[in-house]
Amino acid sequence: MRILHHLWLSPLSRKVRLILKEKSLDFEMKIEKVWERRPEFLALNPACEVPVLVEEDGTIIADGNVIAEYLEEVYPERALMGTTPIERAETRRLIAWFDQKFNREVTANLVEEKMMKRFLGFGEPNSAAIRAGYQNIHYHLDYISYLIERRGYLASDSFSLADIAAASHLSCLDYLGDVPWEKHEPAKQWYARVKSRPSFRPLLTDHIPGASPPKHYADLDF
């Protein structure tokens, strides 16, 4: 069986889970406590980061973005990046927007400060970082609304890996109750559509011991 090494609130792990589901590929998940730096896991990925995908034949693919490109090449029946080089460039631009810019400006400031530090005993959260995260998220939700009002989905009028990348980050923040949906109606409508997809359902049943999500997290009509 294909194995995905992951962490619960890792947006890149969620991205790969969604891709695998969208492409109807079976897999098992294994939690990897990357901070333990297990030699067996370092042998899979010397960068010691999740996600890592191990195919049934033993092929090891490390790094969320690399896994996404690999799955798109090897299982192209359900294409998630667009059909022309220009469409794929726009999809990839938005993937980079969320996995890098949004991650740096929002996810790292909220998920890492509020959850990872607490679970790993890395000391008090940095309140200036948390404030920055709360402030920055509005700009990104505005950008989602701007794109949605022009295109239907983020990269084009079709659901794509850009939507998956954005929703992976937002679902982690939504688990913390940290997304001000009420002030961003078009973005909220878009997220409701993404959240209703069958591929999304397993994410909504995630439960981290000692840190329950707010009631609206699993609610499709939030």
Next chain:
Amino acid sequence: MRILHHLWLSPLSRKVRLILKEKSLDFEMKIEKVWERRPEFLALNPACEVPVLVEEDGTIIADGNVIAEYLEEVYPERALMGTTPIERAETRRLIAWFDQKFNREVTANLVEEKMMKRFLGFGEPNSAAIRAGYQNIHYHLDYISYLIERRGYLASDSFSLADIAAASHLSCLDYLGDVPWEKHEPAKQWYARVKSRPSFRPLLTDHIPGASPPKHYADLDF
């Protein structure tokens, strides 16, 4: 004419310059002072980062990694990522290693602290960050040596985008005289080979006003 919007010590801009040269594609360069946040440039790339490539027909491609994938798709004659999905996954893994991990642990600590802060008047360099950069670079040069001794080039026995990504970062650091080559002989031999390629020559003539490179920077036999 194809235009590349770039900055001198931006590793991602250098990466695209090298790819364009390797693929024998003509281009002009325009410096973009991204910190000025020009509306005309924001219209090209709302993330306001270099590099941005504008093709002769007006097609705009933003983000160093997105440009690399786009050029590989549209100009495949000189393939730089490998020929099978698994080879491409290994090339992409190493590109991510250098553009993200190396960038965070070394380039940001040295190039941004020592050069960008100084030129932009953002205050004194952070000496703890600079010390961390000097310390971290050894681990990465060891990793390059480890790979080279097994494969010839970083991702396989052929020159690829992984070599281009790594050399783009190292050439910025070498411009500052910050690469301890003498302690990492296999990595040094590899860099000498990469530096000798015709595609690399234009980078060696870069001269930033007020910040000359050390004498060995342009020396192929350093």
